[in-house]
Amino acid sequence: MKKHWFLATAFLTLLLILSGCAGESGGDGAESGGDSGDKTKISFIHWRGEDKAVLDEIITEFESANPDITVEMNIYPSDQYQGTAQRMLADGATGDVFTSFPGAQFESIQSAGLFEDLSGEEFIANFDENLISVGQKDGKQYAVPYQLVFNMPVYNKGMFDELGLEAPKSWTEFQEMADTLLENGITPIAFPGADIGPNQFMNSMMMNNAPDEEIFAKLQSGEESLTNEWWVKTLEDFKLLADKGYIQENALGTNADAAMSMVANEEAAMIATGSYHMASLLKLNPDLQLDLLAPITVEESEMVYEGINTATFMLAVNSKSEKKEQAKKFIEFLSQPEIASKYANETGQHLTVTDVTYESEALKNTAYWIDEKKTRFQPRFLITNAQIEAAVLSSIENVLGGEEPAAAAEAAQKIVDENRE
Template sequence: MTQRSSGIGNSITRRRALQLLGLGGIATVSAVSSACAGPGSGEGGEQQGGSGGDELATGGPVEGEISFAHWRAEDQDVLEELFAQFTEEYPDASVSQDISPSNDYQSSALQRIRSGNIGDLFVAFRGAQFVDMVNAGLYADLSGTDVVDLYQPDLIEAGAQDGTQYGLPYQLVFNQPVTNLDMLESVGITEPPPDWDSFLAMCEDLLAADVIPMAWPGGEIGNAGHLFNCMVMNNAPSDDMCVKIETGEYKCTDDWFLRTLEQYAELRPYFQSNATGTAVEPAQQLFAEGQAAIMVTGSFHIAAARELGADFPMGMLAPITVSADEMKYEGIHNATFILGVNTASDNQAAAMELLRFLSAPEPASTYANGTAQHLTVTDVEYENEDLATNEEWLQKQTLLAPRFQFTDLDIRNAAEQACIDVVGGDSPEQAAEAAQQIIDQRVDA
């Protein structure tokens, strides 16, 4: 574990004192772009629940340490490059990254950011985590600030609640499988399969060519669940299917969900061995090394595959679980990585300036091209080859990732665990009943 840099200052703030006492929380990665004045966040542990949106302090000096809390370790180097540019402009400021694995960030970020010890600027996943953070009062109200005007209005709705813009979704990602285009072409696939039978036939052809059709991180429910988006997008009776599972209107024992689980069972032969015990990094490695034709996560892992040595052209496709004439959606998109300023921070002015910097077209373009991420910021220039290859997906008919409709993570995990259990060998009926029992308990609670 790498510890946070303390920065250099004339006094020790409450946050630094807590760090010295070992009470400042766990950070799996920490990096400082320049060593200047001391920590920027201190008091704030008294922030309690509510609807969020304390008045934003924007008039102070841009100085001291700014903590940026997030989960994307693969973005660390690009962000360090950007933060170096930021501190050239503001030499009295420094920026540290507090990076946790995505699963840890889901479970512990709220409490750690609420303490004020990390995350002057922070992010949230769209869905349950964002809602919980707004309700806990963590997000300062950005409504009416000039930074909001730097974003495409139709792509930042996931950062608003009850008409208030609390956060700014930075990334426009595609939660759907990434493909080795050369490998697919070698078995005659040049376009995404238009229906379920064609998808299975593609997998069978890949298997016959002694290739693992799909590398799937079934051992990590957070990453395994990206496939869930694609599997339900055309099967479900309505686009708000996960909302209705959560309210009890739809059930995992319904015919459409059982059909989805039956299709997971059909995919068993096409995943790598021990798929339900595989973490995301080994799955990425199989794909990057050319052992697997498809990485079943999303566009946000293209850069990681490149870092692992993948040198083949990459595309994307989503399994179409219905016939071609029944298809409503070609794939899945999501607006996430919701940036916000921490109400518990005592350095909001500097955090706001960092947010403004990241939201400007030139730094945003650097981030996009360096991480292979499409963004919601206006006037971004995409020069990265992978972004250019997949830019067509910006025009395709895609559904906003439905798994993030869940606001109760226990219910989401139950529904997604049913899919994992089926791949592991359970019958669809058995897995559906087990999931619904958990969901019924939550709905009735």
Template structure:
């Protein structure tokens, strides 16, 4: 089926909020919200921005799939600033998560660098690696309600560049064949969708249970309506909530219900393997997120995309339709010897025209204000920019060992462990970490 198929064909699926869940058009915390955020006001930054734009800027990040698009942008930047150069220092995401601080500290690499929202960003702020951006005009280039994850105590340290939706990516041709042109409104409806996909020969959900970086993406939407509050994972880490509480046990039991719909050997599956399964048109849903769209296209997929989040409650009880995240937090190294050039490169990436080129080329929405998208896939999922969405809760964890224990409980359940036992084992790890 052609990618040029009109969006009206998917109206029922993409615009189910008003008629289905009866929710407002935009969450205060979501990308469609109008909430305020940090501005360029306040004390000036000590960042050197006014010097000569020269020298070689090392750009440290984890998005190898963005290398070619970024290389084009680097070429355009150096045409504007012929005395400057930019090299990309790319590590796999798991390695970047564990080694970035050691490599960036002291500016051995990463004059401009990125950070994951949550634990890694907090770690880098505490280490003093960021040159604060408060007081620079750069901050005003971004949508204020989306850059909070790069701010601490009113100081802007970094600017989240990517806006992604951490929820299952859908093959809407498969959904059509299964008889579903509207999104499920409740848990029973979601299970019915999976049954219908399975009856048509599809793997209903491709889930990378063996990849710690992405296995937990599904958890974001599994708890968004089950949790008693938006900060539930923060409360688990602090000890105010436990994973043995009823709401989380409900979530684990729902993972058990999903188990027959995952691919074989799901708990050992890599992201590459399930992405390939989905790209081949053999799976209805890919349980990672919108950030996989470009990768799926690169594998030759021709079918149209949408996003479908499981609603784990009744329609009346649901507070959110999906989840989003703002990440890939860009910053300038406080120890960089080429700060004017590093700042100029960050400024270049933050121009709406250049940010649009990045977005269209990588299949990722951005937080820069005023960007217009031409990428067909970005346009297809753009209605989610105005939906009632929750900031992805898994990144509330600042202790990665605690986050891993919680996420491992879901993997254990899919592997056959009783939910109560999986929760108890996870809680023991959490209690030990907090002791």
């Protein structure tokens, strides 16, 4: 009996020793690398679920080029990501590499000290310096925007050509175009109010009503008000879209997938989102000819901007991470032109990386928006207070739900006053 007890004890001791040795060799956050030695696992978190397939391929290439590093990617719905990313980053265990939205989320994460300063990194030179300033604060580069998105409606150019329509250059022409589409049994604008809401469409709807690019900074400081003409008119323009049937019935109950189906099936001429949906639309209907169209809500002589741009999907390193060097290697890999080109063409995104080669017809056909059109950085992302942003967006939803524009503006301004900086 004693012999059996001694053997069992010895075996258990050996297991504990082996277990302890394995834990030490892996280190914090490491896993066994087999024949290739120990591998450091880094966490990469973002919100772009539609990019998973190509990012999986890129991660495989990165791990092949860096056999001592593995990447664990976790993707969250965008609304959840905006609400929880900062909390996930706080202890450094998640999001060694993470992405940030410009605007309120960037400001909040920066204020919390969770961005590692990337200013001196060599890979910054791989990006167009004119497109990455939104990731800067106090002269430091805290995050590097990866995507160059045009946040304005995508439209069926082939349909327009068949009907003899051109992109309107004024609010009068926009309404004439929409009336022609309705006469032909086509909904002018598919509006995904259930999940995306007015987050994207508001930008082009107000860009010429309030051409002052400091308008939302002034709103937050108290110099401007939502009850002033620039915002009340924007709400009146949204009301006109709903009243005239230029957006579909139950727009607030329509999700993005349903809105994309309307465009892919040629039931609708436009989707009120942005260029990031072009690749998905072409997957649904490869025969579509797509371009971008921002509504001009003033007369042509008063037009200042032709469209909206956003440098977003901002790559960053968690300042609380214990694997910063490995995290920087991953961002450096993503910034290499051949890797960036792969990402761009498979996701249908224009990028901020220089020397990217665009191969898809949709990207080549819309690249002229980068250099030839006068676009404005997305105004919504210049609202740095999340409560004020929510009030602005809610006022649009309330108008689409039936509230009068002036009343919706007044209610939203009360919230602004309560949360003003």
